[in-house]
Amino acid sequence: MTLGCDRVMTPEDLSGAPVLVAGAGVSGLAAAAALVEVGARVTVTDARPAALADLPPGAEPGDDPDGVPAGTALVVTSPGRRPDHPLVAAAAAAGAPLVGEPELAWWLGRAMQRPPVWLAVTGTNGKTTTTGMLAAMLRAAGRDAVACGNIGYPVVEAVRVGHEVLAVELSSFQLHWSPSIRPLAGCVLNVADDHLDWHGSLAAYAAAKARALRADVAVAGVDDPAAAALLAAAPAPRRIGVTLAEPAPDQLGVVDGVLVDRAFDGGPLVEAAVVHPAGAPGITDALAAAALARAVGVGPDAVHAGLDDFRPGPHRGGVVATVGGVRYVDDSKATNPHAAAASLAAQAPAPIVWIVGGLLKGASVDDLVARHARGLRAAVVIGSERAEIIAALARHAPDLPVAEVVPGDDATMSDANPPDAGSDAATSTTVMTSAVRRAAALARPGDVVLLAPAAASMDQFADYAERGLRFAEAATALGTTPGTAP
Numbered sequence: 001m002t003l004g005c006d007r008v009m010t011p012e013d014l015s016g017a018p019v020l021v022a023g024a025g026v027s028g029l030a031a032a033a034a035l036v037e038v039g040a041r042v043t044v045t046d047a048r049p050a051a052l053a054d055l056p057p058g059a060e061p062g063d064d065p066d067g068v069p070a071g072t073a074l075v076v077t078s079p080g081r082r083p084d085h086p087l088v089a090a091a092a093a094a095g096a097p098l099v100g101e102p103e104l105a106w107w108l109g110r111a112m113q114r115p116p117v118w119l120a121v122t123g124t125n126g127k128t129t130t131t132g133m134l135a136a137m138l139r140a141a142g143r144d145a146v147a148c149g150n151i152g153y154p155v156v157e158a159v160r161v162g163h164e165v166l167a168v169e170l171s172s173f174q175l176h177w178s179p180s181i182r183p184l185a186g187c188v189l190n191v192a193d194d195h196l197d198w199h200g201s202l203a204a205y206a207a208a209k210a211r212a213l214r215a216d217v218a219v220a221g222v223d224d225p226a227a228a229a230l231l232a233a234a235p236a237p238r239r240i241g242v243t244l245a246e247p248a249p250d251q252l253g254v255v256d257g258v259l260v261d262r263a264f265d266g267g268p269l270v271e272a273a274v275v276h277p278a279g280a281p282g283i284t285d286a287l288a289a290a291a292l293a294r295a296v297g298v299g300p301d302a303v304h305a306g307l308d309d310f311r312p313g314p315h316r317g318g319v320v321a322t323v324g325g326v327r328y329v330d331d332s333k334a335t336n337p338h339a340a341a342a343s344l345a346a347q348a349p350a351p352i353v354w355i356v357g358g359l360l361k362g363a364s365v366d367d368l369v370a371r372h373a374r375g376l377r378a379a380v381v382i383g384s385e386r387a388e389i390i391a392a393l394a395r396h397a398p399d400l401p402v403a404e405v406v407p408g409d410d411a412t413m414s415d416a417n418p419p420d421a422g423s424d425a426a427t428s429t430t431v432m433t434s435a436v437r438r439a440a441a442l443a444r445p446g447d448v449v450l451l452a453p454a455a456a457s458m459d460q461f462a463d464y465a466e467r468g469l470r471f472a473e474a475a476t477a478l479g480t481t482p483g484t485a486p
Contacts, residue, residue, distance in 0.1 A: 025051070032044050074097055106118075121169050138167065213234035257273070270303060389454075433470075
């Protein structure tokens with residue numbers, strides 16, 4: 001079920017209207033503040049009562065996280081709320097349209113004297129990197145631009161501040177709850193099995209991603225068959241492909257190690273060696289960011305300067321330690337099989353001890369294991385859905401050494417000041433300490449111990465960032481553990 005508005009609501013429509021903000025996370029609180037600012041009567045609910053302790057001035061706490069009061073004019077939901085959630089049914093029963101925070105930001109921006117320009121980025125993997133690259137290119141061109149959305153900075157806050165150009169990362173959840181958004185240019189990087197438990201099917205997941213292509217300029221990674229199909233079907237007047245091959249007209253691609261624009265008459269843009277992160281996924285992200293930037297008139301020199309300055313965020317394939325001739329690589333952001341496949345491929349030809357597991361979100365790991373088993377030295381399996389991963393390893397790599405980290409594993413803590421026993425931090429640290437030590441015992445000099453879980457983290461960690469941090473801590477501690485070669 002998708003609930004939306006049959007029209008864009010204006011600040012005048014919202015002034016004095018009772019609005020329910022369902023979810024007091026970062027985006028919910030930003031939405032509540034924006035709604036109070038335009039004069040709405042705002043109630044905020046959350047299943048965590050403590051989250052309602054510090055609401056924006058003018059917003060009131062509600063007591064039913066699953067209910068919608070009669071007379072509510074609008075419900076703004078947190079992005080992760082599934083279509084089958086009781087609140088969604090309650091909104092329908094109350095006749096209240098239900099949208100996400102980016103949709104609200106679109107409404108408020110449209111009402112401004114100079115609406116911001118939206119450049120939207122989505123895809124199963126690479127969204128954050130592409131959005132960061134795009135923002136760097138825009139700033140290098142002298143534009144007042146900011147990266148926002150699923151990247152951690154709410155779009156509605158970026159609109160309130162008044163930025164000229166918004167590089168907006170949008171998840172499939174956000175797109176599902178945002179029926180009206182029409183960016184000037186939008187991109188789908190790739191589409192692979194992910195969040196199938198939320199959307200119900202790959203087709204529904206892809207349809208949500210396709211909303212980013214309802215733009216003046218649609219961009220997609222055409223080396224990815226699913227993304228290429230979405231681009232071919234897009235209603236955009238102009239459709240631009242990005243490829244690692246030599247580009248055709250209306251494409252950006254690579255020729256003799258140089259990123260080249262054959263869509264906007266830009267010619268050569270930058271040497272591939274300049275792009276970080278290195279490798280095929282990073283180059284694809286750079287091409288997509290360049291296509292979006294070129295769509296708003298950013299020149300080749302600014303594309304080059306932006307890529308030269310950009311560095312990826314943490315937990316995206318960086319080396320966090322080298323101990324005993326073994327490199328420890330943190331790609332905790334590889335939260336689905338598609339991302340893990342790219343991460344595994346990037347380590348070749350070094351043998352890999354793979355730390356894998358978590359919440360699979362309905363995705364299968366069979367193809368991932370079958371394709372990459374030859375490059376593995378061993379696997380260490382963590383997380384609540386270990387059985388499916390262990391079974392896939394047994395089917396496709398029956399001779400591969402596999403270590404399983406089970407709940408209650410009593411690996412010795414090496415922290416000088418370990419978390420209190422029984423705390424969430426202690427549990428997550430113990431899990432990763434055990435995983436890293438088991439991986440270290442299986443690795444040989446010249447190998448890579450790779451954290452590329454192919455799964456979400458919330459079964460054992462607060463998020464992927466905490467998972468990566470615990471990995472880095474455990475890997476670094478190996479060099480100071482008695483009996484471990486530095």
